[in-house]
Amino acid sequence: MNPNVIFLNSFLDVSEETFEKLTSISTFRKIEKGVQIDKSGEIPSKIYLLISGIMRAYLSSETGKEFNKNFFMPFSFVGSLTALIKKRPSRLTYETLTECKVYELNFDDIIKFCKEDILISNLYSKVLERIFIRYEERQLEFISMDATERYLKLRKKIPGIDGLIPQYHIASYLSITPVQLSRIRKKIDKN
Structure with a gap:
């Protein structure tokens, strides 16, 4: 079975039809090491499904010091979710630390599909839940x-x-x- 379908099924059972819809709005990309896919101060429009490689999200101070917020491993969704939802400039930069393979999706297309297809809407909801859980776990690591x-x-x-x-x-x-x-x-x- 396609590993991407297996990954999506880890959130919610995804039909072949739903997978095909998502595939129709995605573009496969191979990205070299050291490429910034989203930059601080810019309004992002894409979200990425990382298939291979490692990425990071970081914040730069006014003095240029970088603070890593997160590392992303294969089969993670990568993107400045707050900036995407609010349609505001991202405070974070997203960069490849190794060569990466991703599926790139236009966030507005995903939201459009969520309004049209309850299965995609449910999948989106499950993805958001997983992101929130990981965020909370990371915060708890720092205090415990x-x-x-x-x-x-x-x-x-x-x-x-x-x-x-x-x-x-x-x-x-x-x-x-x-x-x-x-x-x-x-x-x-x-x-």
């Missing part, structure tokens, strides 16, 4: 786990992350410095 625990959880979530993503990106995601991350790694390696 120390940096070492967050790092170990991230390594479990993204096996081999240390070889895939530069240390400063990982440290930023964990809200620690690269030096602190280096110390945590040394301590883990000793144990």
Whole structure:
């Protein structure tokens, strides 16, 4: 079975007809490493289904310092949802950290289909629920786990992350410095 159908069925049983409708409004793209698919200050119009590779969402300060908000692994929906819904400029930039394969969808087309097809509307609702749950889990990590625990959880979530993503990106995601991350790694390696 098509892995994309399997992924969508993890939210809700998706008929072949519904899958075909979604396919009709999507474009497959291969994106090189280091490409910004959505930029801070711009109004996005697309949402992406990440099929392979790793992406990140980050915020840039006025001084140019970057703060990683999220990493995205295959079979994730990627995009500035708040900016898409409100039709306002995004505060975040979305960038490929490795070569990525995605399905690109126009957000307005999805919303149009939601109004016409209850199955697509239900799928959209389930996707939003999953996004909210992951957001809440991430917030709870920050208030209930120390940096070492967050790092170990991230390594479990993204096996081999240390070889895939530069240390400063990982440290930023964990809200620690690269030096602190280096110390945590040394301590883990000793144990």
